[in-house]
Structures are given as structure tokens and as C-alpha cells.
Amino acid sequence: xxxxxxxxxxxxxxxxxxxxxxxxxxxxxxxxxxxxxxxxxxxxxxxxxxxxxxxxxxxxxxxxxxxxxxxxxxxxxxxxxxxxxxxxxxxxxxxxxxxxxxxxxxxxxxxxxxxxxxxxxxxxxxxxxxxxxxxxxxxxxxxxxxxxxxxxxxxxxxxxxxxxxxxxxxxxxxxxxxxxxxxxxxxxxxxxxxxxxxxxxxxxxxxxxxxxxxxxxxxxxxxxxxxxxxxxxxxx
Amino acid sequence: xxxxxxxxxxxxxxxxxxxxxxxxxxxxxxxxxxxxxxxxxxxxxxxxxxxxxxxxxxxxxxxxxxxxxxxxxxxxxxxxxxxxxxxxxxxxxxxxxxxxxxxxxxxxxxxxxxxxxxxxxxxxxxxxxxxxxxxxxxxxxxxxxxxxxxxxxxxxxxxxxxxxxxxxxxxxxxxxxxxxxxxxxxxxxxxxxxxxxxxxxxxxxxxxxxxxxxxxxxxxxxxxxxxxxxxxxxxx
Numbered sequence: 313x314x315x316x317x318x319x320x321x322x323x324x325x326x327x328x329x330x331x332x333x334x335x336x337x338x339x340x341x342x343x344x345x346x347x348x349x350x351x352x353x354x355x356x357x358x359x360x361x362x363x364x365x366x367x368x369x370x371x372x373x374x375x376x377x378x379x380x381x382x383x384x385x386x387x388x389x390x391x392x393x394x395x396x397x398x399x400x401x402x403x404x405x406x407x408x409x410x411x412x413x414x415x416x417x418x419x420x421x422x423x424x425x426x427x428x429x430x431x432x433x434x435x436x437x438x439x440x441x442x443x444x445x446x447x448x449x450x451x452x453x454x455x456x457x458x459x460x461x462x463x464x465x466x467x468x469x470x471x472x473x474x475x476x477x478x479x480x481x482x483x484x485x486x487x488x489x490x491x492x493x494x495x496x497x498x499x500x501x502x503x504x505x506x507x508x509x510x511x512x513x514x515x516x517x518x519x520x521x522x523x524x525x526x527x528x529x530x531x532x533x534x535x536x537x538x539x540x541x542x543x544x545x546x547x548x
Numbered sequence: 549x550x551x552x553x554x555x556x557x558x559x560x561x562x563x564x565x566x567x568x569x570x571x572x573x574x575x576x577x578x579x580x581x582x583x584x585x586x587x588x589x590x591x592x593x594x595x596x597x598x599x600x601x602x603x604x605x606x607x608x609x610x611x612x613x614x615x616x617x618x619x620x621x622x623x624x625x626x627x628x629x630x631x632x633x634x635x636x637x638x639x640x641x642x643x644x645x646x647x648x649x650x651x652x653x654x655x656x657x658x659x660x661x662x663x664x665x666x667x668x669x670x671x672x673x674x675x676x677x678x679x680x681x682x683x684x685x686x687x688x689x690x691x692x693x694x695x696x697x698x699x700x701x702x703x704x705x706x707x708x709x710x711x712x713x714x715x716x717x718x719x720x721x722x723x724x725x726x727x728x729x730x731x732x733x734x735x736x737x738x739x740x741x742x743x744x745x746x747x748x749x750x751x752x753x754x755x756x757x758x759x760x761x762x763x764x765x766x767x768x769x770x771x772x773x774x775x776x777x778x779x780x781x782x783x784x
Contacts, residue, residue, distance in 0.1 A: 431670075433669060434669045434755075435665050469775065469776040476756070503760070505763060510759050513755040513758070517753065520750055520752065521749075523741045523742065523746050527742070528773075533775040535771055537760060537764075538705050538707050540698075540704045540768030
């Protein structure tokens, strides 16, 4: 399968490397490949320069957002949430039309200080904004409720834990669920919440995730939905 | 210990019955006890009339919000979130001053249809609003991320799962953690997120909880925070 991963940060790098390791064609999309490769020094999050990362991952190509999306069968939005609509516009609606668009971004809003808030939130979500802006894409919101390393390698967190899926297209959700299983997610760990509007719920997990990161001190944790039986529920 | 439980719905009833069962003095607070006892028929959530419930729980008294709070050492806000500030105002700031105020409510906003949204949300929380309105109370937000039956009897959900605690007063959080342990919560399941502002994070779990309720079909489930080791985290 040919994947475009839009975004050169740790999420994009981690997912592109995982896809390439699984034998897929993975092209990272960026606004200006020359500028991305010319960067030296670590970024704001402490990531090594992209050129250094790419030399360690020769199987991953770099292209413009539009070229990456045009050549892909499936597109992954791994850009920062505040930039995502602009990134996808640069990728081009025609290059997204009819394709599964895996949205792993969160609309973090740093304008109120740290920890970041969300925008949109509550009565809208980034996943819904993207689906409205690109109605011919099949948007599937998933993996946005955990650290990038856990997205690509769920075994980093022992025991059962959950990955949510939200989207309006049943076939696209089926394809994304198969991709998640190829990453190592047991099918029993995948919870399909319903349509893309349910992304409101999963994006709103970020504020507690950010606070848990502070308390736990490392990002190797995840939400698990522990369930009782329906019999027990009868008395609820 | 003498507890006031403000609210006559299923959350208030469940917590009051649990407290009485543990040998505490539990008084349910309501606006007008006479009107509450005069009600016949089930309420909007299908709860039996309070008088019928109370006849089955003779150990639980009923009083006005103010009388219940005045006689209590610890007050539990089990009112609906939209009503909570009014309920606590009726209870009286003087009757809350210096006391631990356990806030288990969520500010559900039904004005946008179902499932409900939140108000306040994102840059504020009900827990913070209550602490600001009653600065002499020691507000501890907890138990708001699950169904009432699970709050009082965590064993309904098998395996490890999590209860969050948020508050500005360390001693009040210590007392609430001991109460949670008496309900059956293992100390390892209690996560102290920090100050009352972290209630933003736990209140924002409600939108996904409501959607999970729809998918799972019963309320006997809960969030668990699955954790990897710090060693694994080094590579994150």
C-alpha cells in the first residue's frame, strides 16, 4: 500500500517508519522539502533534524504535501492540529478525494498557556472540520489519544488498552482497523465509536492525557476501557 | 463520620446508601423535603420516587440542603452539574466553610441536543467554579468519570481501573482517598492529578464516556490508565 504521512514531527516520523517497516511505500509530506532537509539542530520538541532522521530511515521518501498525497492510496494527517486544515489544503482536495484520510492530530490551543486547551472543542472537532472541508475524503479519526511511540507499537504499554476509531465511512474504518492490527493492536482493543462526530469525545481526552503525562512522568501509558458484564449492569 | 449528600437522583441515592452501609451518618439534601417525599412516579431517569427508595434505606435521612450541610463534616455534591452552584448556594457558604466538599457532578449541557456537551469546558470546569464560589470549602473533584454504581462498588468492573482526584487541599484529598478506599478502590487505582484546575481534564472525559455507553450498551465500564515502564519510555 502507498501511504502519504503529512507532517515531519515525531508523530509523522514514527508512523512513516512503522509503515515502511511493514513493507508499505511511505512518503512524508512537508511544505518545502528543501527547507525541511536544510534544517539543522533539534526542533522545539527536541527532534533531530529531519535530514539526520531520514538518513537513518532510507526507506522513507520526502515530498511536498501535494506530491505525497497525489501518489498515495491512503493519507495520514500527522500535522499539528492548528496547522492541519492548511496542510490538507496544500495537499489538495483532488489528491484526497475518494481516499481514506487517517486523522491522528489534535487541535491543541496554546493561546491560554500550558497545558494547552482545545480549539475546536465540545460542539465541534478537528476531525469533523476536516471531513466538512474535504467531503470527498473518507476521514477516520484514530490514534490521537496516545503518544506516537504507543500508536506504532502498542506493546510498549503492557496489558490491554484501547484505540478508538471514528468515521462516517464503514469501509474506511474497516481498512484503518486492519492497519491498526498490523501495528500490533488486538482487534478486541479497537473501539468503533461511530461517526466522525464522535471525534469530539476522543479529542477531549487530550486535556487529561496531558495532565497524566505530568503525573506519570513518561508518555508510555494509554487509556483502557475496563468493562463489566451486562448481567452486572442490570442492577446499575 | 457525618456526610451530607446533596442531590436526590441516582448518584446521591447510591452514594448515601453506600455511606450508610459503611456505618456513616448520611443525610440526603434536597430543596424541599416535603416536595421530594410527595413525589410519585419515576423521575426522568426512571428512578423510583424518593419516598419509596427511602423506605428501603431507613438509615438515610432527608433534610434541606442547608440543614444537611450544617450537620455534616463532609459534603458531597451529587446534584446535576447545571444546578450545582445553586444547590451549594442554598446549602450555604457558612455550612461548607472549612469542610471537604466532594464534587462528583459534571456540567452537562443539553442545549445542543444529545449527547450533551459541557458548560463550562476547556478553559474552566465546574470543579473550579465551585472552588471559586466557595473559597473556604476544600473542593475535591472525584468519581465524576463513571456511573454511580461503579463509584460506590468498583468491583462491578473487573480488573484494574482508575478513579481521579483533583483538588487544591492536600489533606482533603487524603481524606477523600481514604473514603474511596473504603468504597473498595485499591490505592493503586487512585490517581491524584493535582490542583482543582485538573478537573478540566476529568470533566472532559464525559463526552467519550457518553458515546462509550451507547456502544457498550450498559454503564458498567470505566477508564483505566494502562502504564508502561519508565525504561520503555526512554525510547519514546
